[in-house]
Amino acid sequence: MALGFVIIIAVIVVLFIIGFFGYFISIYNALVRLKNDIKKAWANIDVLLKQRTDELPKLIASVKGYMKHEKDTLEALTKARTDFMNAKTFKDKAAADNVISGALKTIFAVAENYPNLKANENFMQLQGRISGLENELADRREFYNDSVNTYNIRIHSFPDMIMAGMLKYKDEEMFKVAEADKQDVKVEF
Amino acid sequence: MAEGEFIFWCIIGVGFGITLFIKGFQSLRLKRFIETTPTSKVRSLAMGRVEICGEVVPAEKQILKSPLTGKDCVYYYYKVEELRRSNKRSYWAVIDTMKADVKFFLKDDTGAVLVEPNGASISIPADFNSQYSSFNAMPENIRTFLQSGNVKYKTLFGTTKTLRFTEFVIAPGDKLYILGYAGNNPFVEDGTAKDNVDGIMIQKGNLGKCYYIADKPEKDVLKKLKWGWIGGLFGGGALIVGGLAGIFIYFGVF
Numbered sequence: 001m002a003l004g005f006v007i008i009i010a011v012i013v014v015l016f017i018i019g020f021f022g023y024f025i026s027i028y029n030a031l032v033r034l035k036n037d038i039k040k041a042w043a044n045i046d047v048l049l050k051q052r053t054d055e056l057p058k059l060i061a062s063v064k065g066y067m068k069h070e071k072d073t074l075e076a077l078t079k080a081r082t083d084f085m086n087a088k089t090f091k092d093k094a095a096a097d098n099v100i101s102g103a104l105k106t107i108f109a110v111a112e113n114y115p116n117l118k119a120n121e122n123f124m125q126l127q128g129r130i131s132g133l134e135n136e137l138a139d140r141r142e143f144y145n146d147s148v149n150t151y152n153i154r155i156h157s158f159p160d161m162i163m164a165g166m167l168k169y170k171d172e173e174m175f176k177v178a179e180a181d182k183q184d185v186k187v188e189f
Numbered sequence: 190m191a192e193g194e195f196i197f198w199c200i201i202g203v204g205f206g207i208t209l210f211i212k213g214f215q216s217l218r219l220k221r222f223i224e225t226t227p228t229s230k231v232r233s234l235a236m237g238r239v240e241i242c243g244e245v246v247p248a249e250k251q252i253l254k255s256p257l258t259g260k261d262c263v264y265y266y267y268k269v270e271e272l273r274r275s276n277k278r279s280y281w282a283v284i285d286t287m288k289a290d291v292k293f294f295l296k297d298d299t300g301a302v303l304v305e306p307n308g309a310s311i312s313i314p315a316d317f318n319s320q321y322s323s324f325n326a327m328p329e330n331i332r333t334f335l336q337s338g339n340v341k342y343k344t345l346f347g348t349t350k351t352l353r354f355t356e357f358v359i360a361p362g363d364k365l366y367i368l369g370y371a372g373n374n375p376f377v378e379d380g381t382a383k384d385n386v387d388g389i390m391i392q393k394g395n396l397g398k399c400y401y402i403a404d405k406p407e408k409d410v411l412k413k414l415k416w417g418w419i420g421g422l423f424g425g426g427a428l429i430v431g432g433l434a435g436i437f438i439y440f441g442v443f
Contacts, residue, residue: 002442002443003442004434004437004438004442004443005443007433007437007442008430008433008434008437011429011430011433012426012430015210015426015429015430016426018210019422019426022214022217022422023217026214026217026218026221027221029221030221030224030225033221033222033225034225037225037226040235040237041235044235132384135232135233135299136232136233136385137233139229139230139232139233139299140233140235142230143227143229143230143233146227146228147227150224150225150227154225
């Protein structure tokens, strides 16, 4: 066989190998990136949860003088804060976060019944700050779920599933909103 | 085709093929980055690699005038090419080119974030693309632009050269897709930011060639990159093989 022909075949094989491995390396890198992005997305939620948790004692202190009839809600909030601070796993933190979000929603809704509280500048500032954090949290939960969804789809899609299988990657859990939080808050005037 | 010309094109083919092959991998890498990065809302941007979509809003007193069309913009790139002929072949030679940008805000329905476009790979269609010659007189503003830049557009005989003008512009109100790095905003002192996003500026960061700005939705960007990597790897590979085959035939190695 002519030398030129052999070289051409060798070049085709080398290009094929480079292309093949390059493609699979890109899959590997994408999966590793996705996996780490999920951790980062959760860490970014955690930062905001911590900020919100730090604001809670101030909020409780500013409302407890007014909301004498909402003792149960305030106690639930205090307990959820403690649970959140003691939580170690993603599931526990998410569960405590759901309780806090629900309790905050109730407090801000029933605050409408207390004109003196609504006139309190300190409360209004805290409400603005916590509502801002809640909005950011909602965006980041959505972002987290997007990251998880992309990851879960990829590890089940061909050809990524081959690499995911080799890496023993499993489905990740989405951030779920508690059923109670999907209900409207009842406000009695 | 002369023999010297044949080997010249074979070598060019191999060189171009290698470049295309590498570009194919770059497109694949960028495509993977885009696919694996969910879109963030501006309000809740976190530091690091981010993907955002929104509308361009100029920062205060930060506006440029595009040289060819005179549009208000935050980024422009233009090139002036001249049609030249040599050895019975004609080609376009770039005789003048310039790029300029200023920082701007990208606004979505939750807020606005500062963007430093410098260093980004910008993928936008040409806003202006025209060709002028002795048979197709150029407008006054183009002539003024050439004169102000001392670009020679007349031949020795006083006729107008055949020139092609292309301009790319990002204007206020344009809808953009950005894959970038959310880093510290150097214009806001630590601890003085009004909110989360105030302390952030979208920049190149550690993204290198993956800092990407386009005026298309993500779906269209991915479609373009898909053809970019497939074309790059297969087209580049074919050119390398074809070019090498030509070289071997020329030297009688086959």
